[in-house]
Amino acid sequence: MRDIGDLQLKLRQFAKDRDWEQYHNPKNLVMALSGEVGELSDIFQWLNEEQSVNLDAATKEHTAEELADVLFYLLRLFDVLDIDLVGAVERKLDINAKNYPVSLSKGNATKYNKRTD
Amino acid sequence: MRDIGDLQLKLRQFAKDRDWEQYHNPKNLVMALSGEVGELSDIFQWLNEEQSVNLDAATKEHTAEELADVLFYLLRLFDVLDIDLVGAVERKLDINAKNYPVSLSKGNATKYNKRTD
Amino acid sequence: MRDIGDLQLKLRQFAKDRDWEQYHNPKNLVMALSGEVGELSDIFQWLNEEQSVNLDAATKEHTAEELADVLFYLLRLFDVLDIDLVGAVERKLDINAKNYPVSLSKGNATKYNKRTD
Amino acid sequence: MRDIGDLQLKLRQFAKDRDWEQYHNPKNLVMALSGEVGELSDIFQWLNEEQSVNLDAATKEHTAEELADVLFYLLRLFDVLDIDLVGAVERKLDINAKNYPVSLSKGNATKYNKRTD
Numbered sequence: 001m002r003d004i005g006d007l008q009l010k011l012r013q014f015a016k017d018r019d020w021e022q023y024h025n026p027k028n029l030v031m032a033l034s035g036e037v038g039e040l041s042d043i044f045q046w047l048n049e050e051q052s053v054n055l056d057a058a059t060k061e062h063t064a065e066e067l068a069d070v071l072f073y074l075l076r077l078f079d080v081l082d083i084d085l086v087g088a089v090e091r092k093l094d095i096n097a098k099n100y101p102v103s104l105s106k107g108n109a110t111k112y113n114k115r116t117d
Numbered sequence: 118m119r120d121i122g123d124l125q126l127k128l129r130q131f132a133k134d135r136d137w138e139q140y141h142n143p144k145n146l147v148m149a150l151s152g153e154v155g156e157l158s159d160i161f162q163w164l165n166e167e168q169s170v171n172l173d174a175a176t177k178e179h180t181a182e183e184l185a186d187v188l189f190y191l192l193r194l195f196d197v198l199d200i201d202l203v204g205a206v207e208r209k210l211d212i213n214a215k216n217y218p219v220s221l222s223k224g225n226a227t228k229y230n231k232r233t234d
Numbered sequence: 235m236r237d238i239g240d241l242q243l244k245l246r247q248f249a250k251d252r253d254w255e256q257y258h259n260p261k262n263l264v265m266a267l268s269g270e271v272g273e274l275s276d277i278f279q280w281l282n283e284e285q286s287v288n289l290d291a292a293t294k295e296h297t298a299e300e301l302a303d304v305l306f307y308l309l310r311l312f313d314v315l316d317i318d319l320v321g322a323v324e325r326k327l328d329i330n331a332k333n334y335p336v337s338l339s340k341g342n343a344t345k346y347n348k349r350t351d
Numbered sequence: 352m353r354d355i356g357d358l359q360l361k362l363r364q365f366a367k368d369r370d371w372e373q374y375h376n377p378k379n380l381v382m383a384l385s386g387e388v389g390e391l392s393d394i395f396q397w398l399n400e401e402q403s404v405n406l407d408a409a410t411k412e413h414t415a416e417e418l419a420d421v422l423f424y425l426l427r428l429f430d431v432l433d434i435d436l437v438g439a440v441e442r443k444l445d446i447n448a449k450n451y452p453v454s455l456s457k458g459n460a461t462k463y464n465k466r467t468d
Contacts (some may be wrong), residue, residue, distance in 0.1 A: 113299010155389010
């Protein structure tokens with residue numbers, strides 16, 4: 001399961017077995033992703049920074065489930081858009097390395113805040 | 118890069134090199150994730166379903182970059198919360214298989230809509 | 235209640251009565267807003283355009299409740315940030331009128347899609 | 352402009368003048384709302400609580416513009432769904448008053464965190 005390609009295939013089959021491919025167009029999946037990230041916001045909204053680092057066991061398990069859901073919809077999006085995940089990751093890592101050179105970005109919240117990507 | 122663990126280490130190092138770990142607490146990372154998913158919404162908001170499936174090359178590349186950003190913040194969240202991604206994925210796949218048995222969920226939008234996970 | 239100022243005062247008092255002002259800082263309220271908008275995404279994610287226009291009575295009432303929640307957190311944000319809602323609305327209407335002149339924007343999805351506001 | 356009904360009419364006319372009504376179905380407007388809230392997340396993501404309370408003038412003005420955009424899409428949603436804003440607000444205020452009685456909710460973060468609305 002550590003291999004992302006295997007997981008994508010598994011999720012594709014899960015949707016296919018249930019005839020859910022009709023719902024999994026990119027627009028709908030972006031909304032589903034927003035819904036799941038909204039559940040993460042709901043978990044963390046009233047926690048202060050320290051509390052967000054030290055979750056109790058039940059909240060941590062709940063968070064783990066929501067993170068997995070976000071990952072599932074994200075991998076479905078790569079899949080239905082036919083975007084190669086590994087290629088996209090490598091291109092974006094290169095872009096980020098150029099946009100945020102260590103010398104200019106070190107501990108620099110202001111710069112980091114103002115980025116427009 | 119296909120191995121998720123390798124990518125997580127790379128992203129951790131990227132943050133460390135820039136002293137950005139101070140910003141990467143779970144609460145902040147959930148907000149960063151929301152911001153990136155908001156950019157995906159921005160891309161797809163006025164497209165109809167057919168247009169969302171047939172993106173032009175520039176929009177597809179833009180989408181690929183945003184998907185990669187979502188993945189980066191998501192992997193950072195698993196990392197800073199010390200949640201094992203593989204374990205979380207396997208547990209959630211089991212839960213989903215129980216919540217959506219093929220026989221009851223096949224092509225069933227209503228059921229799918231009403232789920233509360 | 236039609237007057238926005240009255241509603242803001244009512245919501246401020248509601249929070250004050252429950253000692254919730256400690257949670258209602260701008261950062262937390264933005265997350266709460268994200269959470270509520272996520273619930274709207276959850277309602278509409280698998281609906282097609284036509285279904286989204288013709289909601290059944292129960293879904294419409296559910297949607298009305300979520301829209302009210304979004305409005306409440308939005309008004310709290312204006313309030314705790316001490317941003318005058320009427321002034322902000324008038325300034326943004328002016329900006330939008332300049333950015334989207336009727337002659338250039340009429341039925342123009344591409345232009346509308348590419349806007350960066 | 353303090354009257355919400357007047358603002359809704361103005362926004363409706365703004366869309367009509369540009370033939371944008373074709374894009375403003377509920378599903379699309381929820382995505383537009385998500386996009387705008389994502390921009391608010393982008394502003395606040397790396398700020399700590401204290402910084403989020405004391406925005407510099409430029410950030411405050413940027414935030415005011417985004418808050419206005421959120422309000423515009425929210426009012427369009429009430430409008431195209433034909434949901435009476437005043438009625439929805441009053442019903443939800445009643446629900447909230449019942450769900451969060453002062454005696455049980457006072458300063459009670461745990462209760463507040465666990466609410467499911």
